[in-house]
Amino acid sequence: GNSVTQMEGPVTLSEEAFLTINCTYTATGYPSLFWYVQYPGEGLQLLLKATKADDKGSNKGFEATYRKETTSFHLEKGSVQVSDSAVYFCALSSNTGNQFYFGTGTSLTVIP
Amino acid sequence: GAGVSQTPSNKVTEKGKYVELRCDPISGHTALYWYRQSLGQGPEFLIYFQGTGAADDSGLPNDRFFAVRPEGSVSTLKIQRTERGDSAVYLCASSLNPPSVDNEQFFGPGTRLTVL
Numbered sequence: 714g715n716s717v718t719q720m721e722g723p724v725t726l727s728e729e730a731f732l733t734i735n736c737t738y739t740a741t742g743y744p745s746l747f748w749y750v751q752y753p754g755e756g757l758q759l760l761l762k763a764t765k766a767d768d769k770g771s772n773k774g775f776e777a778t779y780r781k782e783t784t785s786f787h788l789e790k791g792s793v794q795v796s797d798s799a800v801y802f803c804a805l806s807s808n809t810g811n812q813f814y815f816g817t818g819t820s821l822t823v824i825p
Numbered sequence: 826g827a828g829v830s831q832t833p834s835n836k837v838t839e840k841g842k843y844v845e846l847r848c849d850p851i852s853g854h855t856a857l858y859w860y861r862q863s864l865g866q867g868p869e870f871l872i873y874f875q876g877t878g879a880a881d882d883s884g885l886p887n888d889r890f891f892a893v894r895p896e897g898s899v900s901t902l903k904i905q906r907t908e909r910g911d912s913a914v915y916l917c918a919s920s921l922n923p924p925s926v927d928n929e930q931f932f933g934p935g936t937r938l939t940v941l
Contacts, residue, residue, distance in 0.1 A: 717867070749932075754934075755934065756828070756829070756916070756932040756933050756934040756935065757868070757916070757918075757932035758932070759929050759930075759931075762929070802867050802868075804867070806928070809881075810923075810928045811856070811858070811873040811880065811881050812870045812873070812881070812884070813858075813860075813868070813870065813930065814870075815867030815868045815869070816867050817865065817866050817867050818865075818866075818867050
């Protein structure tokens, strides 16, 4: 079946620190992979995605590479800002695309 | 433009009562999805509509849960005989086209349901 495992939080970093949030997946077929972000009081927003192996998704300084050999899609950012404080969800889509499978979410707090 | 909206934002009810949760998708989006997010967990798929019909309801936990989308736009998630374990945030999402593997779903802010 399909599932996503991401590192547990919460994660607290100082501003300008390097961020990695690990995500690994199990899937049948060839899913697409996503990172969604949920800012306080807001709905889930797509942060980035990758649709096939070795693709790199990037947005707002965040990036993640679809690694089929390690079944991973780790989220990275070189220098976090206070405004990046949010909950980050790794997700994959089913073969049909109508179901998303989400990880449990990782809460990030960036302190000045 | 307007995003996905959900009402109410919060709903408190008593065990055994009936509740309805409403979702207004982005105008023109043909696909609509419901998810449930329990505390400390990621969203879990409940049901997917393409137009007026439920194309995949495999995530509904039991027959107390039902959803409709009679005119292919607004959807209502209905929960009968609520139980304390139904307490969660119920998320709605919509997408422009029928799902494909890289389709983006746009999420609403959710309805927080608390069953006392």
